[in-house]
Amino acid sequence: MADITLTIDGKQVTVPQGSTVLEAAQKADIFIPTFCHDPELSRYGACRMCVVEIPGMRNLPASCVTEARDGMEVYTESPAVIEARKTILELLLANHPLDCLTCPKNGDCRLQDYCYYYGVGDTPFEGEHHEYEVEEENPFIVRDMNKCILCGKCVRACAEIQGRGVIDFAYRGVNTKVATIMDVPLSESECLFCGNCVAVCPVGALQEKGLRSQARTWEVEKVKTTCSYCGCGCNFDLNVKDNKVVGVTSCDGDVNGRALCVKGRFGYGFIHHPDRLTKPLIKKDGEFVEAEWDEALSLVAGKMGETKKEYGADSLSVLSSARCTNEENYLLQKFTRAVLGTNNIDHCARL
């Protein structure tokens, strides 16, 4: 494909034909704010936050849907552009609750970020504040449509990533709202609680229920890992606070991108469940008694050794696990073969 060269804020950039101005700017490391744009979703061009100035063009075009052309001159920070962005933010604030004080998305919110950077703390517009009830009746996702900025990313994520189309825009004008069919709660809809809509929401309208009630956005450390449920092998970030896993958020996974299923995203609660075994147990007279590692390990070693001596190595057998790591499976078969002296090792692979 042919390349074209354009100038953005005085910088020359060469991009493949068909690239948008936004993509070209990103390539040149020039930041343009966006709300409704997402590289993985279909182009939308509705929020207009990404407007730029292009001499020769009337109005300020949205850079996310404007194709870059050879020789184009683009200004991303001109006074007209800044003015337009401020107005957009003021319009959004006109019906946005000023809730940052306790909003769970505080610190990881695009609306807040842009208001801070463009110094928009107030709005001259008298907007209609909605009084939607916050939807909290399912254990996974909280929906607060009062905070929704109608960027439509969740609608597209549900349709284009999750392939489900559970939610869509409903009603009209100031009453426009993202809703399920018949505007029922998610739990009564076809929603599978994959949370892929939550992962793309730029503000606090969609939140992970557990994570956001336990930690503020800046309090968590994120550790990238691989899911321990099915064989798809999705990557995600475990969110850790005070040595506890408080939630899961999407990262850019090799296999899954940002998509996850309900188990991967919301099924981490077992890690800190009170039923977790925390000490070795030894059965004495039919009852389990807590023991120290030394005692438990020497008991196991002793019994295994005796059995081997008395009945031969093949009287021992070992079940390894499709749940454990490669390293652990490797070690257990090494232990079975080299230490116990038998090939009696298998795992429940077939289930």
Place this chain on the structure above:
Amino acid sequence: MTNSIEEISKADYILAIGTNTTESHPIIGLEVKKAIRNGTGLAVADPRKTEVASMAHRHMQLKSGSDIALLNGLAHVIIEEGLYAKEFVEERTEDFEAFKETVSKYTPECVEEITGVPVDILKEVARNYAQAKNAPILYTMGITQHICGTHNVLAVANLSMLCGHIGKESSGVNPLRGQNNVQGACDMGALPNVFTAYQKVGMENVQAKYANAWNVDALPDKVGINIGQMMERAGSNVKAMYIMGENPVLSDPDSNHVAHALESLDFLVVQDIFLTETARLADVVLPATSFAEKDGTFTNTERRVQRVRKAIDPVGNAMPDWEIICNLSSVMGYPMNYSSAKDIFDEISTVTPSYAGMSYERLDNGGLQWPCPTEDHPGTPYLHKDKFARGLGKFSAVDYVPPAEQPDAEYPMILSTGRRHFHYHTGTMTRRTGTLDKYYNEESLEINEIDAQKLGINNGDKVKVTSRRGSVEVKACVGDTVPEGMVFTSFHFSEVAINKVTNSQVDPVSNIPEFKVCAVRVEKYSAKNVS
């Protein structure tokens, strides 16, 4: 899988057999959906009307356990109409003639008789599959969990070779693995007959290589026994057992038998994160850690090795499984002095040819698909490119055999088991999440509305399911997901320990039990039939 997950959405035509993809492998399900949006054709063979079946252009609602008849029938049509990849068959396969002979018996009419799939649908799917530019076959337990599971798999392979739909991008044979690291456990040699990377027990050079690597004089060279045999011989030949992170009492068929077997051992050690149904039977229980508390790697269903990273310290006095094994081994006089999971992985890559080019440094930049033989090898997205592992691809003529148990007057219905979207395996994890268990907190039995009416069962009624081995009570979910004569439930809930009912008859080669078909009687639960 011989292909990569991301190749699925680029296929022209997808044949999915016995896989409830969107529920059991949600992210692969998304790829299938994406494919459909891109215009890919999809044919699904499944007795149940699953979500993926409802998305398919053709749903072949075959009778449980009749897969071979269906697959041979497809091959029959393809050969008959001259649609097969003659060049590929000639150059890269052998034993075609015998195969051709066998499938010649499977005329569409006779296949319709066995499977219930109409002649014209069979023909259409056969033509579409054969004529597609690239076409992957996806399958899961619906193929393997039968007494003829191995033959089912061979029949799948035959079909793909016949059309040359293998060894190419987006064309291949793709078993989707149920658990996160089944692939890895097999790769690592947690099997009675092979060391890592399927190097055979008993081969002199292999034995010598490992004895040398592990610094021992000799290693046992007799193939070991598998899980089914372990349970059979427990108490007689097998005296002590060590179980790491598995719950066979719930997950294996005929659980009464498994529990009894484990009880009759002299000594049982279970290493797990919860006191599972299996751990309760142990003499010693060792507390292990969850994936969040340890470093390591998992190998996913497309052979991609990916890092697991420690996010938190072990809960209480629990210890990562690998450290437990190291400590135990040291107590038993064979010191294992690995200081980290990375040390172990370094050893794995020296003895495992398909992992030889991998290291934690490389894996930190993203997963690698085996084979990855050298440090500069990029990994292998799809297998069998120019050549099969064994050289020529072998056609294996296989014939349809009916399931071990057929419905009869006493047990007139067929029970099949599988997974649910909101739960996983024996539920030890998902039922302790505070989320999934809240949302989906009771298991149910899917039953066709016609059967339900006959039996006087309403939606939500409690029913009793009985087989020759045992019975469970469960809530009925009346609908049309399952066809007449069939019922379905999952094995996630210990309250509905369905494996008390299932048949422990196994495939003679793979030893996989026939979870997908057993004969049962379903009746409305009442105080009368409690006993």
Place this chain on the structure above:
Amino acid sequence: MSNVTLTIDGIKVAVPRGTTVLDAATKAGIFIPTLCHDPNLEKYGACRICVVEIKGMRNLPASCCTDAAEGMEVYTKSEAVIEARKTILELLLANHPRDCLTCEKNGNCRLQDYCFYYGVKESSFNGIRKNHPIDDSNPYIIRDHNKCILCGRCIRTCAQVKERSIIDFAYRGFNTKVATAMDMPLAESECVYCGRCVAVCPVGALMFKPLKGKGRAFEIEKRPVTCTFCENGCTFDLNVKDGKVIGVTPREPGEGRPLCLKGRLGLELKYCDEPPKPMLKKNGEFVQVPWAEALEIKDLINKIIELD
């Protein structure tokens, strides 16, 4: 010194006699919120957010000013305590501007932290909003009295350095405010812009002007450095965002740590990627001055040039 043993939320703690209940709780790993308390400053006991319930005592005493006694039974999370804390927060919110959206302190604000923690979103009190003008009369410190919660920490830390005491409480009742002598703008006071008051303010009432609009707490990583201009060896924080040092702020003021302006400017020159131009007050006006003058090293530089 003899020890006393008390029970806090069911946990037994032994501490030296004379220890406050607050310090005893901290020792036991029990969290008690505070606004006006600062371990480096004298006790104050005004904000009352640290109240606890102590068996046998009437009312809820402030744990920062109550000495632990033998056998004491303390409850830090009882219903009455939580209720009291919520009421205090609601009272504070009643005349606090809703500015978190763009507030410089967002993400590092105790008022916000506690409101989140105790789930206080609205105030049931209808407070009159204050309407003080914002004081940004000088190049270093912005004062927004509308956000001030009157914890008095700035006053106490300023007084810790001899001859400073630039600010104090002024006026009464609802009009109480922290002010310079005669309530002049900071620029017209004797303030030396060491910034120790900014370092201790728990909310967004005092802010560093050079960092305004440059980033919020959760975007900034703080890296401590020690100043080497004088023998006091004060510690400062480099403020790092996206790999760039965008400013230097004083860290932990205390007795014997003046945290002077010269030291901070010197560190800015040394570490910042784009150090802001130094400004000094001359004839009552702030003017830009050369670095050598700001750091008072003109003589040194001249001599160095001479010698070389």
